[in-house]
Amino acid sequence: MLKYGKDAMALLRKKLLLLIVFLLSLASCGNSDNYEAYFGGEVSSPQCRYILFCRDNKVIDTLPLDEKNRFFVKFDSLTPGLYSFKNEPDFQYVYFDKNDSIMVNLNAKHFDESLVFSGRGNEKNNFMMELFLMNEKDRTKSAFIYDYNLNDFMHTIDSINNERISYYNTEKQRIGWNEDFDFYAKSRVDLNYYTKREYYPYIHKRHTDEDIRDRMPDDFYNFRKDVALNDPRLTNYSPFMRYVTAMINNIAQDKYNQVTGNDSEINIIKLNVADSVFTNQSVKNQVLNTLAFNYLLEDQNMINNQAFIQRYDELCTDDSDSNEIMRIGRAVRQLKAGNKLPEIALVDSYDNHVDINNNIDKETVIFFWSSCSNNRTKLVHNKVNALQQQHPNVNFIAVNIDEDAEWKKLIKQYDFKSICQLRASDFRALKDKWVLTKINRTIILNPDGTIKNAFTNLMDSNFSQNLQ
Template sequence: MHIHKVLHYLMFSSAALSLFCSCNKGFKGDNYTAYFGGEVTNPTSPYVLFCRNSEVIDSIKLDANNRFFIKFDSLTPGMYTFKNEPEYQYVYFDKNDSIMVHINARDFDNSIVFCGRGDQKNNFLMELYLKNEDDRSKIFDIFDYDVDKFVQNIDSSYQSREKFYLAKKEELKWDENFDAYAKATLDFHHYSKKEIYPQVHKIRTGEDVVEKLPKEYYDFRKSIDFNNAKLSGYSPFVSYLTHMLNNEAAINYHNHFTEVDLALKTNINKLNIADTLIKNEKVKNIILNSIAFTYLLEDQNMVNNKKFFETYHKYSTDKSKKNEILKIGHAIQQLTVGNALPEVELVDANGNTVSSNTIATQKTVLFFWSENLVSHLMAVHKKVLDFKAKHPDYQFVAINLDKDQQKWVNTLGKYKFGGIVELRCKDFEDIKAKWAITKVHRTIILDSNGKIKNAFTNIFNLNFEDDLKNAPIVKKQEHQHALASR
């Protein structure tokens, strides 16, 4: 796998590797010492976060050479994640593993190479993940196929990956604990395609193929342990459950409902199915929270939100996560048409703090961007410049969501977006909590008094210019059918 990268990586820190080798000797039966280290080129954060089940175990600061190293006196074997925010990836630790990783943050997933004790299993997972990602990038056209051709295509693709999986399993002789993740990476990518097909085929071709599916089409569901707590935070499993619930909860006779009522009924269906299907409390809460986050950020109908919460609270027992959901729900209610935008602190290019309350001295559009999404950075500013020429009665304010002031200033100097007010959020967690910002594509429109005209629009929406001309009511955003899930 990427042999030239491996050779370069092995050369970069021979001293650390020597230490790892010495650590592999003489472990006692009750010793769970483990080591993790590596190098991050072009880092997007000065820290590597080491996490399990979404909880940060340690925050490891990069040194002057962008390297990191940590010893764990006792590390429970299992699956972990490491992050150089906003990107993350998985790493599996067996007892006493000593793992180093090389990352180029500009091409995060494709650049990752592991070495040291425990490296082969992790390199296998990365290679299988990248195979799945490559397959996902080419998948859209096959959803146009008829049922027989579609099944033949995905079965052939699965068999190729299964052959790779079985060969590595035989070669590395890993145990059942690791195999749970290896098999999940193989299987759930395949299962997700089967769940997605009927809906996407109908959207793309207009043909409903549900009645044409073979009787055994969904037989694979019988073999799935929906209560597997070990996989509860593993994205291939969670993504599959999301696709399966989307499929099972779909309402066929949707012409009888308005768009917002359809969204409510569909998402309550998801909650009901999840409660019936999943009995393990941990797994159920993760899935319920996923459904809730997605629904609350797509549908801003206040009456329907209340009905959704009633069902959500009936099933969820996760108090800590529930508080997060409640905060988002509260923030959404504060962002209704006619309300003042809650105050947050922003920063200008000179490092001065600017209150958001002082921005809207005229009709205003707020949009967001990050240096980590360069294509969006360019596209959104270009779009704004076009709207600015057509609507001189509006001011357009760009809010950067990154932490590094100097990198932000340097980026502004590089691109020189004239005529757009450029500010940076001082505290992302604050703006996330008060403005319900969880994705960079959100756009907020204010009137000349700083009151909200539309807090949940998108500058790339086809009807965005209508929002500028009129005083629109808050409406559900167009549903985006996304396949890109880990």
């Protein structure tokens, strides 16, 4: 029997997937009047055992991964347009034309960098992915440009934007995509440029302590009139929401230059700005949801800012059960000091179920970690080791959010014997019930198991002050 190396077998699997896509594409070419579409692929190092296929933030289908980490689905009637797919917690967009047969290949540990589309409809999606990566590189490696004076800043971002436009025009002519896809492609180019301009005055002040808003040209924000602020197609498009968040922050800061007191005040101002800027109610609701969610990510304020939640409720007409903010609000109320933690499925390394509410007899710190960040894993466990020396009467529990095999491998690799190690076997329940929106999130319990502080951060330099 012939034996193949791992690389050869991987290549063989990819060729087989491409062959399937090619045959499906041939079959669909003769059916130009239907809306059949195929979607599948292979996910290395998956973070969960399924792919969520979504449109407008609503799950259309849950696609399980098989034993080889593959998935595949045929849609008998799929409306052309922009969709997203998730291997939680990461996601990316995919655009389907009529009769497209698209396959993806990715490593979930490096989701964006490894993602490649193949099959019928792949070229436009690979273009959009390349554009995304270009913009992400700008965001992560060009923070220093906001230190520049205005002329140098504009020269720099204009030069980058001209390169993006040239790339966009070349690929548009080569691939020949439709007008609807062009709307999203051109929006990604433009909104990336506009967002930098919105960022400039307040990031410049943060970096240099120089407030230049009074010296900005009168026409500096004229581009705002070119943004389709009330087009519903953009409401679930991340480049749009990133831009809108920056724009609203700018307007709020300009209207209220000196805002003191708690953080909810400036954030209520942002809600009011959104109410005045957006006329399409569905778009307004989504923007309000985004502003509220961003605010609620600031864990230390989640309990005490009832005024913010009240104003959000007054402005947002989305009172459906699927409203993420309402769900978070209900969950947060369950996490107030003195309550017991909502029950979730936790297991130890021997696969025994652990009821956290029945295993607390002293002050306890619960923190979270994942294989997605090896550097943070070492830092957080080192911090806990130091805290154990300072606070010997405090118990520390680490909750991992990876798959079982990955978690057990890491426990052996890092030898975390001094810290109780548990795994959340249902990440979605953990996220919903304990409002896990950041991996840095830390929960402190009293000796009787009730909540002392459900929203703190282990890596905060003053964290030790929370402990007895």
